[in-house]
Amino acid sequence: MQSYGLARRLIDESAEIHRAAFYIPSLKGGIERLRRMPAITAPTTARYPFTCTLHQGAIEAIFHDDMKTEGLGIDRPTIPVSIEVSEDQAELEDPHAYPVKVRFSLMVCVTCLKQAATQVVVQHLDRNDTEVIRAKFVLGSDGAHSWVRKAMNIEMEGDMSDFIWGVVDINPDTDYPDTRNLAVIHSPEGSALLIPREGDLLRLYVQLADADVIDPQTGRLDKARTSPQKVLEMAKRILRPYRMEPIGEIRWWTTYIVGQRVANQYSVKDRVFIAGDACHTHSPKAGQGMNASMADTHNLAWKLAYVLRGWADISLLKTYEFERRKFAVDLINFDRQWAALFSSGKAGLKGNDDTLHDMFRRNGQFTSGIGVRYDPSAIVHNAYQAAATNLIIGERMVPHVFICASDARPVNIHDMLPADTRFKVLVFVGDITDEEVAARVHSLGEKLSAPDSFLCRFGHGGISAVFDVICISASNKQNVDWTDFPRVLNHHWSKVLLDDEDMHGRSGGGGFAAYGVDPRLGAIVIVRPDGHVGMVAPCDCLEAVNKYFSAFMTTAVS
């Protein structure tokens, strides 16, 4: 969200969860608190070491409002009737072709991808009751019951779990002290999970027995067999001796069985894609659903944009399924363990510390994306990992505070990595007050500016349309000026950073060490438009960087 420039509103509107509490049966009857611990076992460099909770509608509104500022919107009342992908191999391989035909039962439109919308929809062939749209690409982000997935005969693999849950949202009137912390509750009456929500709201998950909600005739969940009042009554029994009453109405409720399934393919001929719940379903309690879904399309969007703009070969799209399906399989495997631990009643017990810590840590790595590592591919090249030992190739870029050489302002590197579809080229160089280093840096500058450098060869519409070059030097702020660096590295005063402390010694410094970069060798770190490290190389291996981009980028016509 921060890379889209949308984190502030999210944090403003949401509840922050910093702490988890565990309750167990008390010898005195009812429950008692066993202990509290951090809700997130975040790495020390994490900028926001907490979880945010906010309902999906409010999060969607943040995106919609941002889309509006770009003149984009979503048409919802359109129903697809049929979808057809060309069998013609030549057409499928032609990036200018429109090999997908979708028939709609109402007028107009498909979900817009922010970066590519105007190019996706091209021809309205028919203006009768149904309308046919020929598209270059179709993306089905249409939920767990995805029409696109079914129409394309994509199978879901996996099973429903045995765990049935009821959920109510209330504004609590209570003497229970952990309403603003995530809480795992095991009582003689059953298990509950309590999650603070925006404002004063509290979400209560309670585990239900089959007899409460399963229709014995069909063996399926029947929501009509229970009610929000019954779910709340169950929660109240679990929370004894604490009082838990709603102020006003119960705000929302549901029941569900956890399904743990993943689609066997994410695309058909790299022309029709599915994303989000259409690809994977799992326990909602770990907060993974919307997070995983947004990460799917975050991964796909820039790739589609590059192909549509003619900047990359269409084969780039194969990396979407390659990267995101593995993530979903890992997530569901984790979810099975997490759900089982959870339902076992053993989550908070002493002696389970290691397991629990590990579960919390892994859960946070999935939700935040910090733990996601994409395997080697055309866009993940890990031959030179030694040049930046702690910037793991395939993982997200690690945050760190540097200072701007021109004004000594502290800058978190993440603020220089917006999701603006550009590759970020981070050039780490040594201390240029050393004449030998300075000579090497100026030589590197010349090579980067040369016509055969990747910046020029693949810089469609100018270097800065595709690449943002940022220089990070090991020099001290007292001794160098941003004007001392070669033009390709200091093209704007804001683009030269130093690994040094700010003017008050509050932040900055230690970045080369934290990243595992040797200042004598330097490093070129390529951060993909989605914030993942695509490759690293020592500064004298520029040819490897050129090759990295040659593997999927098209040459710019100069």
Place this chain on the structure above:
Amino acid sequence: MQSYGLARRLIDESAEIHRAAFYIPSLKGGIERLRRMPAITAPTTARYPFTCTLHQGAIEAIFHDDMKTEGLGIDRPTIPVSIEVSEDQAELEDPHAYPVKVRFSLMVCVTCLKQAATQVVVQHLDRNDTEVIRAKFVLGSDGAHSWVRKAMNIEMEGDMSDFIWGVVDINPDTDYPDTRNLAVIHSPEGSALLIPREGDLLRLYVQLADADVIDPQTGRLDKARTSPQKVLEMAKRILRPYRMEPIGEIRWWTTYIVGQRVANQYSVKDRVFIAGDACHTHSPKAGQGMNASMADTHNLAWKLAYVLRGWADISLLKTYEFERRKFAVDLINFDRQWAALFSSGKAGLKGNDDTLHDMFRRNGQFTSGIGVRYDPSAIVHNAYQAAATNLIIGERMVPHVFICASDARPVNIHDMLPADTRFKVLVFVGDITDEEVAARVHSLGEKLSAPDSFLCRFGHGGISAVFDVICISASNKQNVDWTDFPRVLNHHWSKVLLDDEDMHGRSGGGGFAAYGVDPRLGAIVIVRPDGHVGMVAPCDCLEAVNKYFSAFMTTAVS
């Protein structure tokens, strides 16, 4: 700006200045950099240890846009013709009377005070070419040539200085390395001050000779005798050997002589007030003009609101001139020293370190308001300073990070002190796991809730309309719950803070020590609606707090 909830947009739109550079004549000819230092010598607790620069129109737009969200606006095309204040003492003392009559040459309206607008303008007596408005109060925030000031025969005291300056704003194309730092430049050609502006802009101030701009006939400044090109040429000569060319046009320019004057009174019969440049003029280079002006009306606004709402006695308004005129006199005395040091060419020289550091520190204290201390009065009561030795009564509240007892979220106390016209009642109590302390806290809670407590006596329209009670406990987060505190202190889960570290040990803790509060005695700290500490008292001196409010508040009818 942060207490209005407007800091984010200001910081987003402005340039941050973290560093100052000093240049002196070089033996090689031209200038050379002597050294760099922090632009702000901020206390360690300062949240934003830098200066922001942004042009006045953009800052006004932040306020205007915020006013719009409240349905408020400003009518500019109105010209006042005459103003008259009643001589009737009874009318002047009656808070419900309208003793000021202003005649306007066009239809309608006066500048609105955000909090009080609807109550200021009351009667449109006349709808001809001129219109007469009878008002309870009139505020002349109408600049250095204030019509209100002249109409009320208020005199300006002080003189014009001997310093004449020319100013140009450009987008620079340059090899000069300190475009993004504040820079003081002394060259054989003269003196200059360079200040980075929003975007890539740079403001250049150059000292001019009398011969350049003074009309020898009149002895007055004649802008027509120079031009933006001449001012820029002067700057270019001063900056040699560096190149300094504008990209595109010169954006803005002016010339001025520094006037250092203050009005001999700020109000007439506490019914007509003047504020900002109408009261005081001084060197613009220290960045004091708009800052001092906003602080004037920030001081007055809540007092007017209290009187208009019937919450406070009209005599409260006397504290406006008492507090703000002394500030202006101090500022102008400082400005004289600063301008002289500046023009002397000695500002950056070694050996002047102490003087310069002290000047920078004092300048920052005036611009930020951190150094402003209001003298004892009805609203500044310093008898019990010993109860919080480092919260200086009359100064602004000191920022510090505490954690919220309910969710362990770190909270800067400044975020709980918005300019919402309420007095903030900070109740510091010891560790309530100690039974004796707990008993005292519950007893204090009872006294605060009793009908004779200031909260009830002066809580017009309910306690929370006038007061926001915040409890800060020395307890450890592992051992207490927000639900353990008495109701008057824990009226919402967000209102109980702990002097402890956050879940990751990154912030929080040490607050009692930093504020000089003894946890065994506790303290009640009253923060005025403008963020200044109005009084402190030990927890067992509640009667002193009752008396503090009795001195200027009116009793609520229950």
